[in-house]
Amino acid sequence: MFYHIKELAYQAKPEKPDPVFAKKLQELIGGQFGEMSVMNQYLFQAWGTRKHDKYRDLLLDTGTEEIGHIELLATMVARLLDDAPVTELETAAASNPAMAAIIGGMNPQHAIVSGLGAMPKDSVGVPWNAGYVAASGNLLADMRANLNAESQGRLQAVRLFEQTDDRGIKDMLSFLIARDTMHQNQWLAAIYELEQQEGVVVPSTFPRHLEKTEVSYLFLNHSMGDESSKGRWASGPSMDGMGTFQYVRDVPPFGPAPKLKPAPPAEHDTPPDVK
Structure with missing residues (x-):
């Protein structure tokens, strides 16, 4: 209430x-x-x-x-x-609201829609x-x-x-x-x-053994430079106290190249082997 x-x-x-x-x-x-x-x-x-x-x-x-x-x-x-030039603005806005807003600087809807x-x-x-x-x-x-x-x-x-x-x-x-x-x-x-x-990680209730903990504290360098290696996040104890930050300069792929099944004929997609 x-x-x-x-x-x-x-x-x-x-x-x-x-x-x-x-x-x-x-x-x-x-x-x-x-x-x-x-x-x-x-x-x-x-x-x-x-x-x-x-x-x-x-x-x-x-x-x-x-x-x-x-x-x-x-x-x-x-x-x-209060005492805004409503009449002039309404006249201009009636023919071109965008121009009225540019010229007057006022929101034309304050005069037209909301009654000031x-x-x-x-x-x-x-x-x-x-x-x-x-x-x-x-x-x-x-x-x-x-x-x-x-x-x-x-x-x-x-x-x-x-x-x-x-x-x-x-x-x-x-x-x-x-x-x-x-x-x-x-x-x-x-x-x-x-x-x-x-703890600091949300949510705290997710079982840790279900998480790929081997990558939980890796900072992955996804750029050509390495300036990010100088931050607190790149080395030392993690903020949750449960791991150690590591800086990975050359990031490896963690999975294989994707291979998708052909789409159904009704989709009329490009056949997978045709370029």
Whole structure:
């Protein structure tokens, strides 16, 4: 169950209208690493967690917080679109929406589709996609996906921070950037805890004797150079403590050349011996 209160998670008041920046902020709402993605990711991970424990609560707390971040950004987008040159844009967009977007810099859909409101799309108008969500049922795998999502999201928020001089926008982004700092740290803390319990390789429950362990810790040099031999991954103890990294400079084939059976006649494929 969710409850809504009227107050925002933080203030969202720009100094002046800026329809171009409103278009840019759409990335933080409906982009691959935007707030809609992390909101759904954390909530679906929580709902699929089989244990009602601290990790489920962690995910629910954070997913619910992200709902408020979407509201915050949507409010900022709406205020940035206040007093935008809608009439001129609508006239231009009616004849050539692409040209209107280029000339005005504003997303024409903000004037034509959403009535000067935010949309569940990214900064170039691509609708948000549920395929952005990672919710595997494996907590360690999901926490690592969460760390990546927050890393990418914070990177984009910081880039947008550098692209405006509006103190109101910067103030809101500063808040979101700080929350992303916390979220990266909390996912790292959860990853650390889970790795202490399970090890670093996902999934930890697969029987090791069913794995081709002779290649489990080989770094295969699939290039003409050998710069990769200088990394931590090329020698020394493996990160899971269960093997030793080895660098293979000249990679051998591990299997024979493939020989496929002829296709059925109805497929009308090229006969196997004809070139």
